[in-house]
Amino acid sequence: MSGSDDAGTIASPRQAQSFWNYLNTEVDTKECTGPLAAFCFMTGFIDAISFSSVFVWCGFQTGNFVQLSLALARLFSVGPGGAIDQTFHKADQQALTSLLAFNLGAFIGRLGDRIGSQKRIWLVFGTFLQTLFTMAAALTIWKSGQSSVADDRGDPSWTNALSFVCLAFMSMSLGTQGIIGKRLNTQFTTTIVLTTVWVELMADPRLFYRKKVITRDHKLIAASSLFIGGFVSRAILDKIGSAGALGVGTGVRLLITVSWLFVPGKKAASVSKSAK
Template identity: 25%
Template sequence: MKTHSPSQASKPTPTRDETLPTTELPSSNSSLSKPSRAQTILSHLKTEIALDHADIPIIACCFVSGLCDSSAYNAWTCFVSMQTGNTIFLALGASGQPITHPYGWAKSLLSISVFFCGCLFFSNTRRIIPKARGTLAASFFLQSVCIIVAAALVQRRVVPSPNGDVIESGGGVDFLELVPLGFLAFQSGGQMTTSRLLAFNEVPTTVLTSVYCDLASDPKVLARDNVKRNRRVGAVLCILIGGIAGGWISRSSAGLATSFWIAAAIKMVIAISWSIWKPKAAVQL
């Protein structure tokens, strides 16, 4: 009878699993598990903002409107934000009035046309996440650049600007004035479009006629808690204060360009603020 030695009987048969390596090999897709810095930034900019306190930058735009409109009108007898006034100036031009500004209608027509183009251009942001940080930041950055161009043209004396009080004159018009007017009107369309996209319709940022009407007809105008009333009052005060500031700056030695530099700085600060604004809260299902 054939027998087996103890050493042969106790030796276990190797299994298939024991033949595999015990060290885990690095996965070829491990680099994809963590987003890159560019992807993180892009995701941050695509995030929609929370609307809490988002009305503050919009109301600040009212100050910019008052500052730019008072400065532009004082220098060139034309508005860059309030297009109702420009429409009246355009209508007066049909009868050759006012006599002291024979080509005032041309400035008003340009301002209205470029403002319209600005609204058309910036309204297309609704196609690329209109309430996203990046969209709002880019919009206000471009608005700031437009004001910077206007300020630089005046600062470098490419466009003449009055020093001190404006004296009415029937002389010829310098059509170089149309260049900064165009840039200023274009950016004004951008800020008004943003107020609409963010649903702050009670703060149009460029006009006050409807705001006065809404304040007077509001049945809760004296209520303690009335957010829309507060926004409307803030808009009125900011345009008023901006207009006063623009007038005094124009009379001072600082000159017209200073008003535009201040307006550009405000728009740039708003652009930076949008880029880091609090994100919209996630919907709980």
Template identity: 30%
Template sequence: MPQTAQATADDTSPPRKASPEPLDVKKPGLFSRRRILGPVDKEYGDAALLVHSFVTGLIDAASFANWGVFVGMQTGNTVILGLSTAGLPDNPHAWTTTLVSLASFLLGAFLTFRSTSLVSPKGITNNRLWLTTILLVQALLVIISAAIVSANLIPHNRPGYPDDEHKAGVINNILIVSLFPPLGFQSGMQIATSRLLGYNELPVNVLTSTYCDLMGDAKLFALHNVKRNRRAAAVVLLFAGAVISGWLMRSQGGLQSVLWVAAGIKLLVALLTLTVHPGKTE
């Protein structure tokens, strides 16, 4: 049979059905398993970390004003620990408080990194529930600290008088050591979270490297520079947190008001991560 006739015969076969167009992927429900255990877009992760920079200013300012020790800025604690070997500053428990705070911080960071590598080996943003859990634990630890202070279970400066003669008695009391494990631990978790999210320009707890990176930025004065903006915002927010912390301690709310505000902010960030933060586009 000629080739043209064969082609004509083939043309009489039923036409092929077009492959169906893919259906739109149904968005998972707010508390569905797919969403809770699924990935989370870290596009706005820097906003959460900037809020935590503000919290660092709140807590560290209050901690230093009350007990002469930091819970997040471990460079300061390392210096104080060194001074304590010579009996400086005039604080009999300086070496104990700084050592407990530093050890708690290191343990918090260590366990956050190790547990994340086990629970979410593909990255912290690939498991919304785990990211939320890490943030909730941080909030819970600050809540515990605020409750301890509110119940007057440890000595602290009187509300409205953060710098009076009562302060010497506070610093000399060894019971103050009991508050540093939860605060130091959550600070370690906090900075580990910033690293796990990939925002190395937002160390959250410290500003020394941030200041250095700002000054070394070749595009410091460029109109559009996202990393510079993040670093500058972290400086402003941490400073603002310290300012507000000081005024809260001078108010009748005192130290407990600082800790409750910090706890509330951390809790809000965690809940927003679980309920509002969008997932990655599949």
């Protein structure tokens, strides 16, 4: 009886050590299609929520950056009667919030360079961080009491301080997601900005091949996933509001977190080759 108990106590640390070693293995980036497609889905999902309320794309920082340049240009624009618009418009404040928070999230993602950008433990932890950011966004917009859909660009539905915090958390989640996607170095690129994906897709010399072409097919999967994410998000938003939609997004991110545990690892030969 005691022998079986001893065996049980001895096996437990070994199993824990084995699982820790498993977490510290690198994933095979060729097998990451599922989680990365889900990342693209979440880009569309998050962007649909922010655009519906404040007309800001949390993942499209090019547009936000240009918007800030236009805000600065207004200072040099003389209106009728010599009036100069010196106000910092609410839309410009929201664009700046999204831009700064996105870059903060991406900067936090640099932690993966210390841990190992393709190690399973970082992919799990980094995606779990995105889950926490999305959950925080859901809680803050719920507490804000703001409506979910704006009727006009000049009248955003999110205007109070808590809604700005929500926008920041949403942008941070995509910033961290983007650097994780970038470091995996696949056809999905950052999983955030699809302009480059569209250009590379149109420039692909094997665009019209009937057979399987990874460089083309994965880009199509990325674009389709983002489109579906936006569609699903808006449908949910109309039914249960932005807090509920972000709650659903939190659940999806948690599923992506778990999915990294099942992505096949790199084969020993490829790992030793990359180490050299």
